Amino acid sequence: MADTLATILPFIDRSDARGGLSIIEEGAGLPFRVRRAYWVYGTSPGVSRGFHAHRQLQQICFCVAGSVRMELFDGRREESVQLKPGMGGLMLPPMLWHEMHDFSADCVLTVLADAEYDESDYIRDRDQFIRHVHSS
Amino acid sequence: MADTLATILPFIDRSDARGGLSIIEEGAGLPFRVRRAYWVYGTSPGVSRGFHAHRQLQQICFCVAGSVRMELFDGRREESVQLKPGMGGLMLPPMLWHEMHDFSADCVLTVLADAEYDESDYIRDRDQFIRHVHSS
Numbered sequence: 664m665a666d667t668l669a670t671i672l673p674f675i676d677r678s679d680a681r682g683g684l685s686i687i688e689e690g691a692g693l694p695f696r697v698r699r700a701y702w703v704y705g706t707s708p709g710v711s712r713g714f715h716a717h718r719q720l721q722q723i724c725f726c727v728a729g730s731v732r733m734e735l736f737d738g739r740r741e742e743s744v745q746l747k748p749g750m751g752g753l754m755l756p757p758m759l760w761h762e763m764h765d766f767s768a769d770c771v772l773t774v775l776a777d778a779e780y781d782e783s784d785y786i787r788d789r790d791q792f793i794r795h796v797h798s799s
Numbered sequence: 800m801a802d803t804l805a806t807i808l809p810f811i812d813r814s815d816a817r818g819g820l821s822i823i824e825e826g827a828g829l830p831f832r833v834r835r836a837y838w839v840y841g842t843s844p845g846v847s848r849g850f851h852a853h854r855q856l857q858q859i860c861f862c863v864a865g866s867v868r869m870e871l872f873d874g875r876r877e878e879s880v881q882l883k884p885g886m887g888g889l890m891l892p893p894m895l896w897h898e899m900h901d902f903s904a905d906c907v908l909t910v911l912a913d914a915e916y917d918e919s920d921y922i923r924d925r926d927q928f929i930r931h932v933h934s935s
Contacts, residue, residue, distance in 0.1 A: 682842035682902070688835035688915045697833030699824035700911060702863050704884065706818035727838050727907045728864045748840065766818070771863045773909055775836060779824045 668735040669744040670754040672723060687723070687752060694754075695721055695777040702773050706766035713762040715787045721777045722755040729770030736760040736789075738796025746772070760792050804871040805880040806890040808859060823859070823888060830890075831857055831913040838909050842902035849898040851923045857913045858891040865906030872896040872925075874932025882908070896928050 672692045674685040687693045703712065713733075724733070726746035735742045737759055746753060752775075755761055763772070778784075786792045808828045810821035823829045839848065849869075860869070862882035871878045873895055882889060888911075891897055899908070914920075922928045 678841075680843065681846045681848060683840040684837060685840075686835065686837040686916070688912075690915060693834070693836070697836065697911065698829070699822065700829070700833065700836075701820060701822040702861070702909075704819040704821075704863060705814075707816065710817045712817060725838070727840060727909065728905070769864070769905075771907060773838075773863065775833065776824075779826060780822070 668737055668740060668742040668759065669733075670756075671751040672754055673751045674749075676749075683749075685749070692752070693723075693775075697775045697777065699776040699779050700774065701776075702771060703763070703766075704771045706768075706770060708768070710766065711762060711764045712766075714760075714789070715785050716760045716792050717755075717757050718784050718786065719757050719778070720781075720784050721757065723752040723775045724755060725752045725773045725775075726750075727771050727773050729767035730765075731763050731767070731770050731772055732765040734762040734764060738793050758796065760789065804873055804876060804878040804895065805869075806892075807887040808890055809887045810885075812885075819885075821885070828888070829859075829911075833911045833913065835912040835915050836910065837912075838907060839899070839902075840907045842904075842906060844904070846902065847898060847900045848902075850896075850925070851921050852896045852928050853891075853893050854920050854922065855893050855914070856917075856920050857893065859888040859911045860891060861888045861909045861911075862886075863907050863909050865903035866901075867899050867903070867906050867908055868901040870898040870900060874929050894932065896925065
């Protein structure tokens with residue numbers, strides 16, 4: 664069992680006097696080819712999102728502005744990690760329940776995924792997720 | 800010849816009362832598998848970036864916060880386009896000279912590319928770029 668549920672993939676940092684530049688690419692941190700990208704932004708006050716796990720999908724989350732707190736649950740342990748710019752990308756492997764809380768008003772969360780949207784890949788019921796983990 | 804140099808790829812918009820959510824994926828706007836992603840942010844006042852074309856690389860640029868003005872030049876025509884959140888992604892095909900100007904202080908520009916970094920793919924001299932266009 665890994666020491667932490669929160670695997671952070673480091674960026675390549677090419678920031679200089681001009682400003683910030685962060686990179687992730689195949690062979691340097693990016694563990695899959697990206698077939699889907701999305702952005703969560705302008706989140707209303709008090710809103711939380713997520714509340715699901717994926718059966719197969721791999722994702723990487725980058726907070727590129729503001730901050731958000733990600734709660735992770737593998738069916739046994741829970742962890743909370745604050746995502747902020749410059750800290751790298753949080754890996755969301757299959758079968759990891761995740762919830763996003765405490766979005767700052769200016770938060771922009773970018774997510775790269777290895778497959779297109781597929782509703783059948785989602786487990787949206789936490790009890791079902793727990794049963795699934797403990798039966799496998 | 801296309802009517803415009805600035806091809807904008809539309810997002811899928813899944814925004815609702817919770818906030819903004821924009822998506823691009825294979826089969827719905829994303830024309831290639833992504834092997835490199837990068838972010839330009841915290842750009843110092845007065846700084847411009849880019850000033851090159853790529854021989855082969857395809858890229859899509861999304862301004863996810865703030866704004867930036869992109870100048871495009873195909874060796875014959877010049878165009879300027881202001882990138883802002885919610886307007887979709889600007890396609891940067893091969894052999895399109897591009898410069899980024901007028902970054903707002905809060906600008907975050909996300910770029911998805913179809914290949915890893917390769918210095919030999921860059922044309923960094925504008926006159927060389929023009930000669931290349933007119934000889935091909």
